[in-house]
Amino acid sequence: xxxxxxxxxxxxxxxxxxxxxxxxxxxxxxxxxxxxxxxxxxxxxxxxxxxxxxxxxxxxxxxxxxxxxxxxxxxxxxxxxxxxxxxxxxxxxxxxxxxxxxxxxxxxxxxxxxxxxxxxxxxxxxxxxxxxxxxxxxxxxxxxxxxxxxxxxxxxxxxxxxxxxxxxxxxxxxxxxxxxxxxxxxxxxxxxxxxxxxxxxxxxxxxxxxxxxxxxxxxxxxxxxxxxxxxxxxxxxxxxxxxxxxxxxxxxxxxxxxxxx
Amino acid sequence: xxxxxxxxxxxxxxxxxxxxxxxxxxxxxxxxxxxxxxxxxxxxxxxxxxxxxxxxxxxxxxxxxxxxxxxxxxxxxxxxxxxxxxxxxxxxxxxxxxxxxxxxxxxxxxxxxxxxxxxxxxxxxxxxxxxxxxxxxxxxxxxxxxxxxxxxxxxxxxxxxxxxxxxxxxxxxxxxxxxxxxxxxxxxxxxxxxxxxxxxxxxxxxxxxxxxxxxxxxxxxxxxxxxxxxxxxxxxxxxxxxxxxxxxxxxxxxxxxxxxxxxxxxxxxxxxxxxxxxxxxxxxxxxxxxxxxxxxxxxxxxxxxxxxxxxxxxxxxxxxxxxxxxxxxxxxxxxxx
Numbered sequence: 049x050x051x052x053x054x055x056x057x058x059x060x061x062x063x064x065x066x067x068x069x070x071x072x073x074x075x076x077x078x079x080x081x082x083x084x085x086x087x088x089x090x091x092x093x094x095x096x097x098x099x100x101x102x103x104x105x106x107x108x109x110x111x112x113x114x115x116x117x118x119x120x121x122x123x124x125x126x127x128x129x130x131x132x133x134x135x136x137x138x139x140x141x142x143x144x145x146x147x148x149x150x151x152x153x154x155x156x157x158x159x160x161x162x163x164x165x166x167x168x169x170x171x172x173x174x175x176x177x178x179x180x181x182x183x184x185x186x187x188x189x190x191x192x193x194x195x196x197x198x199x200x201x202x203x204x205x206x207x208x209x210x211x212x213x214x215x216x217x218x219x220x221x222x223x224x225x226x227x228x229x230x231x232x233x234x235x236x237x238x239x240x241x242x243x244x245x246x247x248x249x250x251x252x253x254x255x256x257x258x259x260x261x262x263x264x265x266x267x268x269x270x271x272x273x274x275x276x277x278x279x280x281x282x283x284x285x286x287x288x289x290x291x292x293x294x295x296x297x298x299x300x301x302x303x304x305x306x307x308x309x
Numbered sequence: 310x311x312x313x314x315x316x317x318x319x320x321x322x323x324x325x326x327x328x329x330x331x332x333x334x335x336x337x338x339x340x341x342x343x344x345x346x347x348x349x350x351x352x353x354x355x356x357x358x359x360x361x362x363x364x365x366x367x368x369x370x371x372x373x374x375x376x377x378x379x380x381x382x383x384x385x386x387x388x389x390x391x392x393x394x395x396x397x398x399x400x401x402x403x404x405x406x407x408x409x410x411x412x413x414x415x416x417x418x419x420x421x422x423x424x425x426x427x428x429x430x431x432x433x434x435x436x437x438x439x440x441x442x443x444x445x446x447x448x449x450x451x452x453x454x455x456x457x458x459x460x461x462x463x464x465x466x467x468x469x470x471x472x473x474x475x476x477x478x479x480x481x482x483x484x485x486x487x488x489x490x491x492x493x494x495x496x497x498x499x500x501x502x503x504x505x506x507x508x509x510x511x512x513x514x515x516x517x518x519x520x521x522x523x524x525x526x527x528x529x530x531x532x533x534x535x536x537x538x539x540x541x542x543x544x545x546x547x548x549x550x551x552x553x554x555x556x557x558x559x560x561x562x563x564x565x566x567x568x569x570x571x572x573x574x575x576x577x578x579x580x581x582x583x584x585x586x587x588x589x590x591x592x593x594x595x596x597x598x599x600x601x602x603x604x605x606x607x608x609x610x611x612x613x614x615x616x617x618x619x620x621x622x623x624x625x626x627x628x629x630x631x632x633x634x635x636x637x638x639x640x641x642x643x644x645x646x
Contacts, residue, residue, distance in 0.1 A: 227359035232588035298508035300533030
């Protein structure tokens with residue numbers, strides 16, 4: 049079966065005050081339907097640039113992105129549009145990724161409006177259904193983002209990402225701003241949604257421990273390249289690349305009996 | 310690191326007793342609701358808790374830096390045997406930076422971007438000690454070397470933006486240690502850093518603690534860091550320390566249902582649960598200080614709660630090596646299962 053997403057030899061660079069930065073240097077990977085691939089790396093390794101290239105928010109220098117058999121690279125903005133609905137995004141900061149002056153109902157409905165899906169009544173019904181699905185009370189639909197906690201705002205972000213029935217959701221550090229008890233709620237919600245809807249995740253994070261508990265496969269990114277990939281538990285148990293080993297050694301294990309000197 | 314009784318260990322360095330902090334003019338809205346903590350010389354006490362539990366307000370209280378909107382309405386802070394004059398800014402200036410040092414979360418905002426690194430560190434020394442500028446600068450170079458910065462003499466002339474996040478945090482640590490404090494308050498010192506850099510900074514703090522004999526109050530939400538670095542742990546929930554124990558005891562036999570919930574919610578290597586949801590949730594969320602109700606603040610989220618939990622806020626009591634505030638503390642047997 050063809051993979052849902054395939055990225056082949058992607059290169060991307062941008063110009064900063066210090067000259068041209070090669071942010072992504074020849075990245076290739078695939079994601080199957082219903083699969084979670086975790087992309088793990090430290091700040092500045094190029095993981096967000098890679099996500100932006102996949103979404104078409106940033107132009108790649110070379111390489112190929114294929115979604116569901118369709119080659120997206122080189123498509124015009126207009127031609128790209130119908131495929132955008134298949135790829136949605138959940139961001140790290142639920143405080144800054146929601147327009148503070150819009151009611152929750154509007155925020156979740158916006159993708160439906162943009163893509164002209166259904167009648168106004170159908171859209172309204174869909175919003176309430178989505179709210180219920182992500183664990184928000186439908187009678188909160190007329191509230192503003194500031195009336196919600198961080199975890200609830202992330203639920204709003206997830207409902208919005210789900211509105212168009214995407215095949216792929218790119219989650220960029222979706223839980224790193226949240227407390228551990230809320231992080232567990234959101235990770236479990238994402239997991240449950242995948243079981244119910246068959247959506248695939250590209251889960252971008254710096255937290256390898258979280259990934260080991262949650263992702264199917266992991267890709268480790270270092271200086272713009274993917275240096276190691278494999279099943280999440282396998283990579284943790286038997287890391288191959290020096291970067292992976294360094295990263296695993298640096299992670300503080302939540303067990304004082306396993307204290308490192 | 311061994312749990313010892315108070316008499317064996319001598320007098321605590323810092324003692325926080327029944328500290329109450331509330332919104333100024335609305336004293337029923339309490340941010341700290343009778344917090345008690347003790348730190349002994351040379352040890353690391355980790356204060357853990359989720360956002361809004363009051364852990365940063367605790368460190369600000371100790372430094373006498375409470376924001377204008379809050380006021381201390383009860384309790385006492387004793388440092389090295391004397392009451393800390395937290396309300397008297399002039400008196401606190403003699404303590405802050407000299408006897409109690411502080412490292413904050415965000416190294417970029419703790420440093421002034423338009424002042425050279427050397428001058429910023431020297432300022433701390435010149436504020437507290439009557440020495441010449443040249444002598445202070447000599448100390449600065451030594452300090453920068455001590456925190457592991459390369460080429461310290463040259464670095465002293467650089468501006469903060471020239472440094473990486475980890476290097477900046479090293480400068481902040483150098484500033485905090487400039488006057489050889491007895492206590493270092495580290496408020497989420499590595500939260501903004503990558504995990505490899507975090508490991509370096511924590512190793513540095515532990516080494517400096519060993520060399521200088523300082524006590525560290527480590528404020529964090531990261532239970533991994535706590536397990537790896539703390540001698541004792543206090544778990545805060547809604548303005549109180551609901552459980553306090555030595556690190557091994559707390560992780561192996563948590564007594565408060567909240568502590569147990571936090572430990573279970575924390576992802577750990579090898580912790581994958583096939584066929585189940587990936588992580589163990591604590592349902593609900595921390596109550597806002599505006600939600601006034603009698604009884605235990607954790608009761609709405611607690612699976613052990615009974616009628617008494619809804620009516621009476623549990624007092625603190627000691628069980629073995631643990632101090633816990635709960636009507637139905639988890640038995641040791643249950644905690645181990």
